Amino acid sequence: MALLWVFGVFLMFLFRASALTAPTILADPDEVSNLTSATLTCNLTDPPSAIKGHYWTKNGKEIVTTRVESQATHTEYNLPKIDHNNGGKYACVFISTEEFSKTIEVKTPPHVSAYKHSEHGNEKDVGKLTCVSHSYPLPNDWTWYLISNGEKTPIVNGTEKFEIESTPEKTILQVFNLDMEKDMGDYMCFGQNEFGMASDKIHLRVRSRFAALWPFLGIVVEVIILIAIIFIYEKRRKPDEITDDDDSGSAPLKSNSSTNHKEKNVRQRNSN
CATH class of the missing domain: 2.60.40.10 (Immunoglobulins)
Structure with missing residues (x-):
């Protein structure tokens, strides 16, 4: 029993000691709701050792621009406009032998x-x-x-x-x-x-x-029209080409006949 009593006293001593040394962070306001703007403020009291700096977080992620190396136990974060984009859980964090933080909820109507x-x-x-x-x-x-x-x-x-x-x-x-x-x-x-x-x-x-088929059917119609145009064009062009070929082929034949006739007349005159 004596040992249990001593152990209990020891635990109580540790609890009181930790309670005395634990820092307190006072937030103002504790919660923000239905406001168009606000300035979040934190004050640290009874730090266990010198403060090395502080910063702010939003939804667990550090707001990089807020990190400051300072021994100050006071920090502020300004929200000039509050809407659905900047609602969430903000926290001020003080850096000492360890980090101490306080959360402030910024609540907004739904978006x-x-x-x-x-x-x-x-x-x-x-x-x-x-x-x-x-x-x-x-x-x-x-x-x-x-x-x-x-x-x-x-x-x-x-x-x-x-x-x-x-x-x-x-x-x-x-x-x-x-x-x-x-x-x-x-x-x-x-x-x-x-x-x-x-x-x-x-x-x-x-x-x-069938709406999804319309683009395909449109392509098919365009191909059919193109083939028809090519077919009609070829059909009209072929007779002209045949006539041109006949004319070009007959001309040399007439020329050869005339030449042969002249050569025959010359031979006949020479023989006479």
């Missing part, structure tokens, strides 16, 4: 963007529409709507026609057995977090199953 604002698919195939978010915190709920005649109709997940697959970062709507008359149109994705809701629109075009 939703269509991966493509125009998608297309062929009849009877499956259409895929995708929306993504890069805000912090990410949406905790996704919903889809079909816009018809200016009215939004909610899309029910898990039917023969629709299936929705969602993660905090993105949502995918699959439309099965595409129909040109029923499925073509505008779709809207909505993402929601604790600070609000955002949406974006995607236009879905549905083509005939």
Whole structure:
């Protein structure tokens, strides 16, 4: 029992000693939400040894421009504009015999963007529409709507026609057995977090199953027309060439006959 008591006292001593030497970082503000700008501030108290420097991180990655060699126990990071691009987990880090940090969350309303604002698919195939978010915190709920005649109709997940697959970062709507008359149109994705809701629109075009053949058929038609033009041209050109050949061939024959006749007359005169 005595040994256990001594061991317990020793542990308590170590705990108090560590509590006394552990530095405290006061952040102001502790959390940023629904603000258009902010200055993040950290103050370090009771450092175990001299401070060698400090820097800031965002989502675990160092913001390189913030690293400073200094013995100061105070640091600031300015956010002149807060939107979905710079929301996240920021941390001030002080460098001493070891590193000490404090996290400040910068939260923003959700931001939703269509991966493509125009998608297309062929009849009877499956259409895929995708929306993504890069805000912090990410949406905790996704919903889809079909816009018809200016009215939004909610899309029910898990039917023969629709299936929705969602993660905090993105949502995918699959439309099965595409129909040109029923499925073509505008779709809207909505993402929601604790600070609000955002949406974006995607236009879905549905083509005939034979649409993919049109380029090939166009090439075939062009080849047929080209062959027909060449055939007609050759057919018209050949008679002219034959006439030219006959004319050029007959001329030498006439010339030879005239020459032979003259030579015969000369011989007859000489003999006389």
